[in-house]
Amino acid sequence: MSASPILLDLQRAARARAALNMLAIGAPLALAGTAVIWRTAGWPAATVMAAVTLAATFGVAWLRARRLDRGWLIAALDARLAAFEDSSGLLFEADDKPGLAGLQRRRLEARIAEARTIDLRPPWARREILAAWVAAAMVVAASLLWPSATGSVASEAGERGADSIGPVRVVEQRIRITPPAYTGLPAREQSELDIEAPAGSRIEWVLAFSRTPKDARLAFVDGGTIALGEAGTGLSAAYTATEPTLYRIEAVGLRRRPLNRLEVIADAPPVVSLISPDSQLTLATASQTAWTPVFEATDDYGVQATAALRVTVTEGEGEATTSRTRTVPIRGEGEPKRRRYALPLNLAREGLAPGGDLIVQLIVRDQRAGGPQEVEGPSAILRWPRDVGLAEGLDGMAASTMPAYFRSQRQIIIDAEALIAERARLTAEDFLDRSNGLGNDQAQLRLRYGQFMGEESEGAGSGVLALPTNDAPAGPALPLHDAETPAAAPAPEHHADDGHDHSGHDDAPGADTGAAAVDGAMDVVRQFGHVHDDSDAATLFDPGTRSTLALALDAMWASERALRQGLPSEALPHANRALDLLKDAQQATRVFLPRTGSGPPPIDPSRRLTGDREDIAVGPLPPVSVTGLDPVLVDAWTALDARPGRPAAPVPLDALAQWARRNRERLADPLALLAAIDAVRGDPDCADCRRRLRGLVWSAFDPPPATATRRPGPTVRGARYLEALR
């Protein structure tokens, strides 16, 4: 090209200015758009937007610059330079143009220096640039300062890392619960803050916060705190749970969180049950020599392998019992949560005597870590009834209650004494008859008592002497509901004769042991000798071998004998002795103690039964003990009264919390009350919290007994109407 470099310089300058113009306008717009996109969509989108807008700006600038092409240059030169005479186009054509064109061109080339004086650059678009920059500044300022509705600025601040503005949040929480080893439960992890764990578990919290706060701790509702310490990715704390409580996570900058529950499942004590025998009290059968009670112990986490068996043997009856106790260790079989314990006991080796009890009780312990819980189970009692051993050969029990037949025996004595007193007025026959009748009564009484001794009839069993007859009893004796046997009648003559002819004394059917053996001995004596004593005078024999009742029966037999012979005066001492012995037998098992504290004032015999009522001072009735309402609760109740027009009193939260902790057992849900107190303390204006606390205080009161209300009277008009009606 032959275009002069000057002209091309002009063009280049113009193009540069045009491009700069566009850039100056487009750049602020790009910036504004980028700021808006950054504010709404974040950094990545903002960078994309910036790139796009800047590219667009550059593109537009380049296009604008391209518009200033050769044609424009020629037109501009022609317009601006009069010296070029509208023929600037010639300068850009070929050099050797013939004729006029060439001439003109040469002329123009000579004038080309004038081109330096002009400036073809388009003017700065000042207004547009200013407007664009101002608008962009406003948009950028707005996008920076616009208040964030959703905290996007905060998230921005959080993403920026450790800044000192912005609240703290708990980002992640993990809780590890390790139950105590003896329970056998596995350790577990959870992410909820409400925890339920066995008592004694170790609980570890691992918490991650949005930024590390100062003074992070777990605050318990009853005042204790545990500081959270650094551990790996977050903060952690450990705690051994023994009681149910409530806690919350606290830190500087952390908004007040709700309370979380920490429920503790207490270790239940073991339960002992009796498996065999079926009932706690069993009566020993006659032929029993061994006894094996079986117990079973169950526990939620297992009982110890060794338990103790407490064996108690008692002797004696009623108030005069003595006992011996020993404790035997015993191993159970089965799994720890359900163990069976059985120990065979030999009755003779334990020393169980007739009338005694053998009591067996199992004491187990569970495996709780902080101190095993010991439980004494139910007792199993084996009772040897008293009369089983005496009734040899009999199955079944003899009833051990004694009838109160004292009056009968006493009546016989009274009647005998009366008969003796009337002897002078009666004929001998009448006397004998009446005496015989008394003897009959005595016989019936004796046989009734004798039934308790196992005698079925006269003449059999122990404690009864052989009949003073010559005849042996033929076969089994008859029951004695019949009238007296006439065999009794010759007995008096026999005795009165005292003919030393005792050969008729029979042998007692000596099939008995014990007392019967004595009889047998006596009979031998009687057989081969002469005994003037009554056998129950017993000076020759050991009274310890006869029971009291047997002695009483002997005495009764002696009195009967005398009465049937018509000798009531002789019968009286025997009858009295029988009465004494019976009383002894009845009262032998009682110990009488005087009643302490019952000392009425001594009777004034001169005033007694006169009807004199002076000085009878009737004291007041004893006062009724009434427990009033708890003052702490009453204060809290009054202060929480939500009715308007009442003087506003501060709620005594501390006193109420202390009361709640002291009276945990009385409340159905003490943790709920503590949580409500804490909520009111944290937010004193929250009406719902106060309402909930008031409801819980209401339920903490004991339900009042129904009181009498007062009925409203009639109105004035009603009262007048009623008066008029009457």
Place this chain on the structure above:
Amino acid sequence: MSGAAGIAALLIALAVIGGGVSLGMKRRRAEAAERGPIWRFALLLVLQVAAGLAVWLTLFPPPGGPRAGGLVVATAGAPKEIDVGVGDTLIALPQAGEVTGAERAPDLATALRRHPGVAAIRVVGQGLTARDRAAGVDRAVRFDPPPLPVGVIALDTPGPGAPGTPFALAGRVNGVDGGLAELISPAGEVLARQRLADPGEFSLAAARGVAGVALYQLRIASADERVVETLDVGIESVAVQPPRVRVLAGAPGPEPRFLRDWAERSGVDLEVSYALGADAALGGAGGRLGSGTLGETDVLVVDERRWEALSEAEKSAVRGAVADGMGLLLRPTGPLSAGTRRDWASLGFVLGVGDGEVPVNLTEGEDAAIDPPTLSRRDLDLAASGAVTVASDAESEVLTAWRPVGRGRVGVWTLADSYALVLTGRSDLHARLWAETISALARPVERAPVRVEGWPRQGERLALCDLPPDAELVGPQGVAALIPDSRSGGCAAAWPSSNGWMSVRAGGDVIGSFHAAPTDQGRALTAYGDRQATIALSGEARREVQAGSTTPGSSWPWFATWLALMTALWVVERRRFGPADDAAPVATPNPEPSH
């Protein structure tokens, strides 16, 4: 014709006549050649008169035809599209929601003012509220009731009582068959529940707690355990001035002893005197009964052994005290002698000898934790005596009853061993029986507590009755004076403007409190109330329509007519017959009335 119409008519007539006269005079003054044809003159006169008539009709148009339509009022719950008859106007009240094509009016009175002369009002929706019912009283109202609303439609809240006394919350629920009505305590526990059967009536009983106000909740749940509705119910426990009770017992025994225990625990002022025979008595209430001592006693409890020991003077003093307002409780403990029966018959109770004991079954359902033991009562028939029953057992045998005698009351207590309830752990039942009996018999007090009619709710009308003249209502937003209306028994109306507890205060002391529930509760209750009241309003006889039954006519046609006539007049006046004279057109003054 009203004043304005008369003046207008006069002016128009004057103008017409003046115009006609001036026309005539101009015609006479003009020469014969310049007069127009006679028909033009006549036409001008006629047109003048017609124009005057048109002016008059424009101002006072004749009424149009009879009004064909009425007013259709859309209330709460009205559908979006409502058919209206020809000529009916559709009005939507503020509680109606979106209704297409409806003119909105703040209340019915405004709508009636805007459309005077409506003959009939047809109500669509749940019904008119109280203020609209007052406005529609003198119109004929037609109402097609919608189906009953679902939820609590009737509620009877108990008034204040002494602590520990039982109260019952009763009402009716519609549309929740097989559901559950529960009474929730202030702490959130369920105190009583009842399954809802077809008519939906329920009655939940509980005992009041410690003295003060407590907020219970009534919760209605459907059969699939979804909560349908929750209502706040405020119950007040008021510690009352205790009655003074005197117990005269014929012998020491467990019954007066446990009665004394109950009285000490519940704050009743009780004195007991056990007769030990031969004028000796244990306890401080011995001594002669005279009108002085009986005047200070509110209830006298006497058993038949002690009654027989009273002298005639004492018996007449007792009768006089009963006539004066004291309560007397007769407690037979054994067979009644003839004299005692005569005396007690004179007090109103004709009783038999009653020498046996009959078992009493007090179990009250499966809910009780401990079943009460079987007690026994004297074999006396109280139902036949026509007395008011205070307590009866599970088989509806009357245990205690009273009759009014003079200004006081006489009652008979037939239970022989109510102390067994205390010994078996049911002292609440024992307390309730004795409390109800003593309350029924005690001497009345003058000041009755404030009675609240209806269930209080924010924004709804509430009636407070038995008010003293200087009562004021204290709410969370201030104090408002209440104006009791003596004609209605000292009742005043109040509209709680906020929800929460409010107190009624007179002379500086609080005499009653109630809780106003928030507006979102009890919608079914309000809907049912409006519905029933609107049905009642529509059932009244059609009233004569007072205001005009015809539409006022429109004056625009007459104005158009007048304009046409004036145009014609102008045209006719401008055209002249005869030689043209453009300079001065002959124009008669336009008879335009100067209004």
